[in-house]
Amino acid sequence: MSEEPLADASDGAGLDGTWSDEADWADYDDVDEQHEDEESTAGQPVLAVVGRPNVGKSTLVNRLLGRRQAVVKDTPGVTRDRVSYDAVWNGRSFTIVDTGGWDPDAEGVYASVTSQAEMAMSAADAILLVVDANVGSSATDEAAAKVLRRSKRPVLVVANKVDDQRAEAEVAELWSLGLGQPYPVSALHGRGSGDLLDEVLRAFPETPRERFGGGGGPRRVALVGKPNVGKSSMLNKLVGEQRAVVDETSGTTVDPVDSLVELDGEVWRFVDTAGLRRRVKTADGTEYYASLRTKAAIEAAEVVIVLIDGSNPLTEQDLRIISMVIESGRALVIAYNKWDLVDEDRRRSLEKEIDRDLVQVRWAERVNVSAETGRAIGKLAPSLRRALESWDQRISTGRINSWISDIVAAQPPPVRGGKQSKIMFATQAHTRPPTLVLFSSGFIEAGYRRFLERRFRESFGFEGSPVRVVVRVKESKSMRK
Template sequence: MTDESLDGAGLDGTWTDESEWARFDVEPEAEESTGPPPQPVLAVVGRPNVGKSTLVNRLLGRREAVVQDTPGVTRDRVAYDALWNGRRFTVVDTGGWEPDAKGLQASVAAQAELAMNTADAVLLVVDAQVGATATEEAVARVLRRSERPVLVAANKVDDERTMAEVHSLWSLGLGEPLPVSGLHGRGSGDLLDRVLESFPATPREKIGGSGGPRRVALVGKPNVGKSSLLNRLTGEERSVVHEAAGTTVDPVDSLVELDGELWRFVDTAGLRKRVKTASGTEYYASLRTKSAIEAAEVAIVLIDGSQPLSEQDLRVITMVVEAGRALVIAYNKWDLVDDDRRRQLEKEIDRELVRVRWAERVNVSARTGRAVAKLAPTLRTALESWDTRIPTGRLNGWLSDLVAANPPPVRSGKQPKILFATQAHTRPPTLVLFTTGFLEAGYRRFIERKFRETFGFVGSPVRISVRVRESKKARTGRG
């Protein structure tokens, strides 16, 4: 009997009469994605603490950028999708721009300059209550030499008393200053209209790939080298790297070409605390990281191989598994791992990561570039498993032999029977078992382990759902 003829059959090969089972039998074909059309890009720049992120949230109509009453919260350039009057565009929020910045602030300034160079239009945000400072005048000199349209947003205009300060911004030589209030929304609609008018007919650079690049979340605790790895992959200073832990706050999107294929990477803030106990910037950064994992298809959990596995490492892995995403575990700083640490790490993995033995593993060094080329094959393997569906007939034939050799344990004096099984979903692969009774958690894990031994599914979580058939007595009483 072929796999096709078994589709819809029970473990004993007989046809079932449960209509609920049949609806899980066929998974619809995924629609082919043609990719998003090109979108114009608006770079939002300015010195620290002029309210850029608050204004960005106002333009987006939702809270996306991390905002706190502390200068320098935004450090990387961060891209968000925006929509106004039926037209989509991309808003790039940047770190504060200081022309004479040093150290960390110099890296932030470089990110802002790169955003200006790759944008279709630039929005310079100035604190109208302070007026034009030497920093704004230096930025204006740079922007006047650029070939991009430039708009000046006079922010924090909360009432008419500030309007006199707005007119003084004509001195920047960038055209009419537009009064707005990122906090209260005043003038935001007029500003958005002017933004759309400033965009060219054809965007300079397409942010999304036409083939729909697979989405990869780069996650891990602070200071494990996520931004360094992203910079190594992109070949540019895409993310700010500094010896201070927790430099990245917002997720940062990057298109990365690995092994001839385009991927969309998201570098995220390091998770220090649980979301419930985090506060301020850490709270919102944790939410962004969680959202980045849920929006991704596969996650690379970066772990410092030179240090013992920590609770934060395990928690990040748990977040990825609970989100149902494909998983690659990359042990970074391998150039610092000696033989003693390698043996110790193997023991830690056997003890702490026993539940994710299926995850792909690769030992890398973002600093030296060691084994970074191995990431693409492991990502492909994990995603292939994540997308795979086993035909129902083949699945039931395998399960019949497994149950015959290893029946479920007796519960309350009765032995449950598995009547039928199907893989209801992919992304992640989800098995639904229709039974006459409850299956112990240990037996479900046994089924998953044997399922992996037979069908593979390396790099992808597998979920098992049990549906217990009602007894005839219960059905009769209900009727």
């Protein structure tokens, strides 16, 4: 195969002016990453699913969504916050809000759970009151019905766990709740769920109660960290209300909790997640599913805030969570929380820990905050914007090739096996995260790739975003034969 001369570097030429496999790199030359436009949540009605503990609310939510999204377990009280999911039925989009068990006599953390359910009811356009048909209406169900009758919102009574026709006879007594016709369903088996969704759509008002400014949709931010570092407290401080259940007991949050937050004049979608204790593979039960939801929340986010307890030494779990975010390719902000508890000695110790354990992520945006006092909360928005600008940034192929030509001339790749590899062409193939592709005559060692990544950041300002360096090695003619 003959080598053909290419155009000059500004048009994407190789550093030596030639490249035999033009088709190998042509697809990478100034390719614009395509992203789906996020659908605006403006005008989308909200359905709240409420009821006492362990009547099958989360199972019903999963059935209505058509996917396993909410964490489900036989143990009562798994869902504690109000958790929103996007749903579609017969071409109409709406939001389902799953809630914890509603109990007017609850105390401690469960009183907060009940408060979250009541907030969900107040913000909803329609409400599903879920009752266990096998048990019938309890005193708690009747108390909930009394509150809902005054809510001035459409309320549908769902008689759950009606697995066959024989159980339908027990449904009639739920008329006594005074909320109209009860709808028999089996959340576990799907019986009656389609008819229920039809009724839900009919119950929605023409205009939803709450509207959020649209545009392309708010940027998605995930709050992650190990248990009890203050993620839910941070979300509550940002929202300005008790949006997530907070308790001194670690592991209070199980499902990801999302909220629209106005910060520094811009609306963001923040997602609070379950604290990650250990690797997903070694977690079990509710913790396993919560870990999966947290991992999915990171994948769905654009930028991740890793919250670290600044008052205590860095742990292996902190480092593992940061590594998980980097592997996911999301923009990164590290927020050291509880800064109000950090004295001068602890600050010096923390700096040493960062120099020792986080030397590979010096590029991450860093903010020292206090969810308790609100200290430096205003600095989060600028850090998020800078991280996202890096994540979205694209450098032209001409500039990259001019840059790498200078780098290689000053410090060429190391000799390996008696041969020195030549970098003949480079381009940024993708954004989100930025991906630098090098076309080389041979293997490029990991140390030199890290060197190029560091210089790439310094030269073009990729602070706050991971950068991936990919090497494409040109096959020799003898290898092709």
